[in-house]
Amino acid sequence: MDNRQYIQTILPLKLEWEPWYYTTANVVLGSRVRVNLAGREYVAVVSRIAPQPDIDPAQVRPVTGLAQGLEPITEAELRLWRFISEYYLCTIGEVYKTAYPAGKQVVEARKRKSAAPPAPGATAVNGDLGFESGKPFLAVGAERHSLMRQLISKTLKQGKDVLMLRPDAPLHSYAELRNLSQQVRRPDSPAQLIEGRRQILFLPYCKLGLIIVEQEQDSAYKQESPSPRYNARDVAVMLGSIHGAQVILGSSCPSLESLYNALSGKFRLKGAGYAQGLDAATIIDTSAEKRKRGMKGGYSIKLLDAISNSLAHREHVLFLLPWADTSDAEIEARALFPEARTRLRFSPLGKADNLGKYGLVAILNADYLFSRQDFRSDERALQALSAVATECTCPLIIQGADLPARLQGLTPEKLLEERRRFGYPPFSRLVEIKVGDKNEARKAKFTSVLCREFGSLQVFLPKDSSLAAAKADIARRIASIEKQYKYSGHIYADVDPL
Numbered sequence: 425m426d427n428r429q430y431i432q433t434i435l436p437l438k439l440e441w442e443p444w445y446y447t448t449a450n451v452v453l454g455s456r457v458r459v460n461l462a463g464r465e466y467v468a469v470v471s472r473i474a475p476q477p478d479i480d481p482a483q484v485r486p487v488t489g490l491a492q493g494l495e496p497i498t499e500a501e502l503r504l505w506r507f508i509s510e511y512y513l514c515t516i517g518e519v520y521k522t523a524y525p526a527g528k529q530v531v532e533a534r535k536r537k538s539a540a541p542p543a544p545g546a547t548a549v550n551g552d553l554g555f556e557s558g559k560p561f562l563a564v565g566a567e568r569h570s571l572m573r574q575l576i577s578k579t580l581k582q583g584k585d586v587l588m589l590r591p592d593a594p595l596h597s598y599a600e601l602r603n604l605s606q607q608v609r610r611p612d613s614p615a616q617l618i619e620g621r622r623q624i625l626f627l628p629y630c631k632l633g634l635i636i637v638e639q640e641q642d643s644a645y646k647q648e649s650p651s652p653r654y655n656a657r658d659v660a661v662m663l664g665s666i667h668g669a670q671v672i673l674g675s676s677c678p679s680l681e682s683l684y685n686a687l688s689g690k691f692r693l694k695g696a697g698y699a700q701g702l703d704a705a706t707i708i709d710t711s712a713e714k715r716k717r718g719m720k721g722g723y724s725i726k727l728l729d730a731i732s733n734s735l736a737h738r739e740h741v742l743f744l745l746p747w748a749d750t751s752d753a754e755i756e757a758r759a760l761f762p763e764a765r766t767r768l769r770f771s772p773l774g775k776a777d778n779l780g781k782y783g784l785v786a787i788l789n790a791d792y793l794f795s796r797q798d799f800r801s802d803e804r805a806l807q808a809l810s811a812v813a814t815e816c817t818c819p820l821i822i823q824g825a826d827l828p829a830r831l832q833g834l835t836p837e838k839l840l841e842e843r844r845r846f847g848y849p850p851f852s853r854l855v856e857i858k859v860g861d862k863n864e865a866r867k868a869k870f871t872s873v874l875c876r877e878f879g880s881l882q883v884f885l886p887k888d889s890s891l892a893a894a895k896a897d898i899a900r901r902i903a904s905i906e907k908q909y910k911y912s913g914h915i916y917a918d919v920d921p922l
Contacts (some may be wrong), residue, residue: 430477430484431461433468434505436521438514438651438913440903443468444477447487453497457487471502473674476640495609499626500546500666507662510892513855513899513917514652522652523626525598534631544632544669546609560661560671562640562686564695566814568674571694572636576617576673583617584633584669584893585618589656591644592777593620601627608632622647625663632667635660640673640682641807646922653918657682675703677810680843684838684850699814701820702806706730707831708823710791721756727786727821728760735764739783744773744812746792753788773808779816787812791824795884799848800922802834849920853891854886858920870911877901895919 428446435443445459445468447520477484505523509516563571566826573590579586579858585608596604601623607613609628618624622645637645637660645656662672673682673691687691706726713724719726732742743763744755750770769782774795780787793805813820824830844851857874858881861867874881878901885894890895898917906912 429458430474430481431470431487432472432474433457433475435459435461435466435517436464436466436524436526437461437873439516439517439519440555442471444484444517445487446477446484448747449487449490451490452496454498454502455493456494456496458489458491459487460485460710467524469497469502471516475807491709492776495605495628498546498609498630499628500630501628503666504659504663506627508652508654508659511658512654512904512919513895518651520758521651522647539885546628554797557907558665560673560691562678562682562691562693563672563674564678565676566701567695570591571674572638575634575670576636579619579634579670579758580615582633582761583615584631585631586628586631586634586636587624587660587663587669588617588619588636588638589620589622589624589643589660590646590729591830596620596623597751598663600791611646618806622659622704625656625659629667632663632669635664635669635671636674636676637672639811640675641679641739643922646920648918649815651916652738653916653919653921676814677807679807680839681850684840687840699828701816702822702831703731705809705813705820705822708821708828709826709828711821717828720760722753723757724823726848727823729822730819731761733758734784735761735767737783738767739818740767740769740781740783740800741786742776742779743768743770744776744785744787745770745789746773746787746808773812776812776815777810777817782818784818785812785816785820787820787824788823790827791821791830793824794830799843799846805830805841806834849884851887851888853895853919855883855885855895856921857881857883857898857902858918861914866911866914870905870915871907873909873914874904877905 428444428757429451430444432442432444443459445457446836447457451470452474453470455472456467457470458465466681471557501523505516508519509513522864552851566604569603576586576588603734604618604624605627607616608618609630611630615631618627638658638727647654648655650784661671663669674901675682682691685691688778708726710719710724713719718725731741743753743757750772761768773787787809790809793808794801809822843849848854857878859867859870859874862869871881885891885900902915903916907913
């Protein structure tokens with residue numbers, strides 16, 4: 425008697441289809457099996473089981489075996505993978521490869537003998553956390569930390585896990601991810617707070633009650649390469665929807681996309697203000713100071729007086745610059761204050777930490793933040809300045825050319841109105857068509873081909889019922905160009921680029 429089961433599978437490859445195999449073993453949706461494709465063996469995930477394949481059965485090959493020691497992929501995980509694949513115009517195999525890198529699967533298999541018995545697949549968890557069900561919250565300002573602590577405590581007491589994404593969290597090793605996977609897939613395991621970067625979105629949660637994305641506007645949440653080029657903030661919102669978990673997006677100065685979602689009713693807003701903390705900062709216009717002869721090199725005399733005062737009180741001073749190389753500013757300051765060399769510290773603006781230990785924080789050349797020719801430059805500048813201002817407990821001085829004029833009137837209403845007028849996100853969806861090729865001549869050639877095909881490498885799509893079809897059309901046209909020129913693997917679409 426032929427007891428074959430035909431299974432469709434997901435391989436950790438960029439494949440536009442899900443290959444069929446057959447097995448006589450007992451498998452379920454999500455089981456991991458070993459298969460052979462083009463002479464190589466892979467660990468595949470069972471995505472469909474059917475009495476007959478939708479291709480000629482004679483073309484279907486057998487699996488080479490079960491993937492021993494590897495837990496099945498849960499239904500919730502598969503739902504998240506398909507969302508990422510469809511939204512970010514990539515294959516589900518690329519998502520699988522990101523969620524379960526080869527090294528992680530090796531560690532998982534080696535350690536499986538001592539692991540606890542497998543638990544049932546993930547189930548949606550619903551609970552009253554004091555919020556309106558189904559809507560993420562955008563929590564703005566310093567008071568969000570108290571709110572988060574309360575919600576974390578309440579959720580853990582309910583026996584549900586808490587996932588907290590932080591852009592500065594340490595990266596987990598494969599072994600750590602394996603241990604976390606074993607813990608969160610068991611409904612009888614103690615509730616825990618799991619902190620990390622975007623990689624922990626892909627754990628097999630079964631009792632997820634709360635997801636927090638701290639500093640939701642941070643660019644570190646966007647995976648640039650390899651595919652899938654997803655934004656962990658938006659994936660977290662979908663993950664919360666799948667599990668029935670409350671989602672909190674926290675920020676000192678939120679992205680305009682999240683703020684627009686809050687103002688339009690898609691999110692709930694907690695807190696007020698957009699660029700909180702800047703009102704308490706001292707803003708120095710270096711252009712005006714130069715006209716008054718109030719500058720000494722790259723430092724205003726007002727700032728130098730404040731530095732002298734802090735040093736007189738034996739305090740440390742932190743200088744922040746909007747670029748990575750701080751050497752010139754450092755040399756100049758140490759020459760001005762030779763007796764206080766050990767109490768002066770310099771850092772790129774985006775890497776500031778532990779601001780509470782300083783007596784004074786100064787941001788130099790802040791006007792540079794506004795100089796990028798990009799529709800997001802004003803938003804990013806405000807976010808960078810506000811992130812420091814809200815975390816800074818000591819006096820903050822920000823100096824830059826024409827800075828008061830640049831900051832004046834940069835309200836969320838004005839920024840959103842500019843975006844609306846020009847049809848920029850969040851009033852549209854942006855897809856950038858990119859060529860990744862180390863050969864500059866080929867890169868230039870296919871950049872030209874793509875410009876002729878699409879008119880521009882930046883494609884703005886309307887946010888309406890045609891959006892999904894429009895994105896699919898972009899993917900189809902890219903595939904057609906790759907086939908025509910035999911140039912596969914180098915052209916890709918970046919959905920919602922930063």
